[in-house]
Amino acid sequence: MITKEQAENLPKYTPSPMFKDLPDFVKDPKNFYTIENKLLKAIRSTCNHEEVVEWHKCKKCQKKVANRQQKMKEYGFTSPQQYFAWKQVMDIIVNKKKVPVKENENIVKGI
C-alpha cells in the first residue's frame, strides 16, 4: 500500500501529442484489424508489377495509393509518420509485441 503522499508524487499521465487528435475509434485497440483491413483493401490491386518503376507509372495502382491516402485521412491520420507510430503502438498492445523501453519511448514521441 502506498501512502497518499507517494500517490501524489507518481508521474502524471500525459497523452502523447502524436496521438491526442486521433478519434477514439482509431485509438481503440479492438478496431486495429478493422482499420488495417480497410486500408489494405483500399490499396490492393490485381496488377502484378515486377518493377517499382512500372508500379509507379501504373495509373490503376496510383489511384489505389490515392484511395488509401484518402481512407487514412478519413480515419483522422494527419501524416504517414503518425500512422506508422500508431501501427507500432497497436502492434505492442494487440499482438503483445515486446519492445525495449528506449524504443518504446521513441515510438510514442514519434521518432
Ligand SMILES: [Zn+2]
Ligand atoms: Zn498496376
